[in-house]
Amino acid sequence: MTAPAVTGTRGGALAIDALTVGYGGAPVLHGVGFDLAPGEVVALLGANGAGKTTLLRTIAGLVAPASGDIRLDGRDLTALRTEDRARRGLALVPEGQSVVAELTVDENLHLGALWRHRGAARERAVADVYEMFEPLARRRTSAGHQLSGGERQMLALGRALVADPVLLALDEPSLGLAPLVVAHLMSTLRDAASSRGLTVLLAEQNVTSALSIADRGIVLDLGRVVADASAAALAADDTLRHAYLGF
Numbered sequence: 300m301t302a303p304a305v306t307g308t309r310g311g312a313l314a315i316d317a318l319t320v321g322y323g324g325a326p327v328l329h330g331v332g333f334d335l336a337p338g339e340v341v342a343l344l345g346a347n348g349a350g351k352t353t354l355l356r357t358i359a360g361l362v363a364p365a366s367g368d369i370r371l372d373g374r375d376l377t378a379l380r381t382e383d384r385a386r387r388g389l390a391l392v393p394e395g396q397s398v399v400a401e402l403t404v405d406e407n408l409h410l411g412a413l414w415r416h417r418g419a420a421r422e423r424a425v426a427d428v429y430e431m432f433e434p435l436a437r438r439r440t441s442a443g444h445q446l447s448g449g450e451r452q453m454l455a456l457g458r459a460l461v462a463d464p465v466l467l468a469l470d471e472p473s474l475g476l477a478p479l480v481v482a483h484l485m486s487t488l489r490d491a492a493s494s495r496g497l498t499v500l501l502a503e504q505n506v507t508s509a510l511s512i513a514d515r516g517i518v519l520d521l522g523r524v525v526a527d528a529s530a531a532a533l534a535a536d537d538t539l540r541h542a543y544l545g546f
């Protein structure tokens with residue numbers, strides 16, 4: 300079945316269907332399926348080992364599924380390489396504040412814009428990120444290794460944004476950051492998503508922070524979707540929170 304291409308928005312509709320993924324042994328994702336609407340911010344929740352990272356890496360094309368498919372705006376991505384998925388507007392911010400430590404903030408951002416923009420458009424994309432993340436603008440000549448954890452995570456996010464993705468997947472961006480820094484990062488992410496009409500899939504162990512900016516949440520347990528509901532409904536569901544989210 301081919302979903303119709305989305306019109307009237309920047310796109311970013313993601314459809315995951317019956318995705319089964321393993322690492323050679325038994326599968327770790329078992330028939331996972333869900334849809335994201337364009338512009339929706341969705342938290343991907345679940346305990347350690349639930350399969351969040353595996354799912355994001357499969358969407359980005361870093362892990363090949365055994366079966367199932369992944370569509371972006373109706374187009375099947377499953378057979379495409381990671382670079383070709385990125386060209387279609389898919390960006391992954393992996394776990395661990397990944398930036399190039401030897402390059403400056405400005406060089407890191409230009410690197411992110413390299414294949415997507417040229418000349419003036421590239422400068423505008425970088426300038427937009429500085430406007431969104433003031434701490435980065437102040438540190439534009441600092442090397443990646445000189446930044447705080449929070450600044451590095453902002454740079455990793457900024458580097459993904461300069462390529463103007465339609466779908467942004469993030470793997471635990473709050474990991475290791477102080478609560479105030481997490482709060483700032485989350486609100487900036489929400490603002491970026493709203494102002495750009497970006498679809499966001501946010502894998503987080505920090506359930507409260509993720510649900511505070513998400514429209515919806517999907518809970519994985521042992522590689523299966525066990526809940527898919529509005530952020531408000533998930534936050535209010537004590538039984539579900541105790542069973543799968545540990546609080």
Ligand SMILES: Nc1ncnc2c1ncn2[C@@H]1O[C@H](COP(=O)(O)OP(=O)(O)OP(=O)(O)O)[C@@H](O)[C@H]1O
Nearest residue numbers: 322327345346347348349350351352353354471504
């Ligand atoms: N490269 C790999 N090779 C073999 N098994 C793996 C590999 N990566 C993950 N796994 C296994 O797949 C399952 C899901 O792991 P995954 O990292 O996707 O979970 P997660 O939800 O991201 O967990 P966490 O919250 O700890 O980041 C786990 O049982 C894990 O041990």
Ligand SMILES: [Mg+2]
Nearest residue numbers: 351352353470
């Ligand atoms: Mg993970």
